[in-house]
Amino acid sequence: MVVEKNVPLQPCNTFGIVARAQTLVRVRSVADLQQLLADQALARGPFFVLGGGSNIVLTGDVKPTVLKMEIKGLRLVEQTERAWIVEAGAGEVWHDCVAWTLAQGFAGLENLALIPGTVGASPVQNIGAYGVELQDRFESLDAVDLITGQSFTLDAAQCAFGYRDSVFKHAPSPAQGQGGLPRGMGLAGRAVITHVRFRLPRPWKPVLGYLELERRRAEAGVDQPTAQQIFDWVCDIRRAKLPDPAVVGNAGSFFKNPTVTPEQCADIIARDPKIVHYPMPDGSIKLAAGWLIDACGWKGKSVGKAGVYEKQALVLVNRGQGADSVTGGEVMTLARAIQTSVYERFGIRLEPEPVVV
CATH class of the missing domain: 3.90.78.10 (UDP-N-acetylenolpyruvoylglucosamine reductase, C-terminal domain)
Structure with a gap:
């Protein structure tokens, strides 16, 4: 666990807004979280979980302890006749994760290429683009209760996914108490995601419902595009429409x-x-x-x-x-x-x- 004080956050948010964190903890493992919660000074919270900083607007310096999620790791967990189950650490860059799955031959995330942010933020927002949402490819996730320090796992139903919504965007009910962590209730500020698993379908079928993708397919003269082709088309479309945060915040x-x-x-x-x-x-x-x-x-x-x-x-x-x-x-x-x-x-x-x- 690495603890830093008075940390500039301008490099940590894609808007490029100037702000500072009074205390920032770099979380690179579940053990780091457990060490954090065992520290009497730090465990009191409150906490602000920061991934890639691509979906936040900072209106001032951040007083809660910032948990900068940097847990890495990409691996195939299981292979069945109907799916590949792939796991990624919460600190992995989302686009890098998508590119890695394709490089390994695990198709299914290509429509979500070039979405900014980290893997850990993807279930929180239930990210989506070009006809695919995260919930369509989700298997389960691991998280840590920031009050009890307990690790737990949630499936898709327990995440309560909606349009750009999940259980992680809603405040806990006062009735949740301090002891256990009832499922299906608000987890905003209460839990932090450490690992996410995806169910990538076998056999794979392209998702081409959006007009821009159909136009690309027609221009290429391809009846059955590969996942890599869809990935490339999505990247081209997004780059043409959206500014690069590295250039324009x-x-x-x-x-x-x-x-x-x-x-x-x-x-x-x-x-x-x-x-x-x-x-x-x-x-x-x-x-x-x-x-x-x-x-x-x-x-x-x-x-x-x-x-x-x-x-x-x-x-x-x-x-x-x-x-x-x-x-x-x-x-x-x-x-x-x-x-x-x-x-x-x-x-x-x-x-x-x-x-x-």
């Missing part, structure tokens, strides 16, 4: 795509026939948040050093640099202004994806 898609009833969608279409929308299996309609924001005239606009990306209105970016970086306050002021515009025009409340600290 950002937290990826800033707002969730809202869902509405068919009746609400029909009402909006009557006023705005070009609105981008997708029918969902449960009968609801998903609207493209980026389209809504663009329709309100925000693409390319700025508030202070916070801006809306010129190529994709769903992405807020850092127009500052170095010590003269955007502040979390500027980012949230811009986000609230966008929310107000979309609500006033469409009657829809956009919900931010990143965690605001």
Whole structure:
């Protein structure tokens, strides 16, 4: 366990916001967590779990003890006739994990290529892209209770996955108590993920439902693309639409795509026939948040050093640099202004994806 004081967090968040952690603990094993929780000074918490810093907005210095998750490891756990079960440490870079599975011949994660962040954050957010969500490829995860120090395992049902949602995004119930860790209840701030296992299907079938992927397939003249081809197409599409955080600070898609009833969608279409929308299996309609924001005239606009990306209105970016970086306050002021515009025009409340600290 490595404990550091007064640590700059600008390199640790993809928005590039200037902030510091009063105390930062580098967690490289489950034993590090147990050592942390055995330390009377550190165990009191509260804690803030930090992975790749790709889904957070820092609005000031972080007072809770920062747990920087750096647990590594990639391995095949089991091979059956129907699936490969692959395990990854929470500190592995997500995209590197996807690339590794493909290199080993384990297809299934290719649609999720180039999503920023670490493996440990993937179940928290139930990440998804191009027709695949993490829950579609999830087997189980290991975590540690930050109060009792006990390790435990959760399956998909216990993670309570939803659209960009899971049990790890909800606060514990007061009735949870200090002794055990009842399943199916909020675990935000209560537990930290250490390892994640994926169930990658055998035989593999490509997921090509999204228009951009179908267009790539048609352009390539390929009837049955390989997983590697889909991986390459997804990377090309994302690089063309989204800014590289190493060049332009950002937290990826800033707002969730809202869902509405068919009746609400029909009402909006009557006023705005070009609105981008997708029918969902449960009968609801998903609207493209980026389209809504663009329709309100925000693409390319700025508030202070916070801006809306010129190529994709769903992405807020850092127009500052170095010590003269955007502040979390500027980012949230811009986000609230966008929310107000979309609500006033469409009657829809956009919900931010990143965690605001």
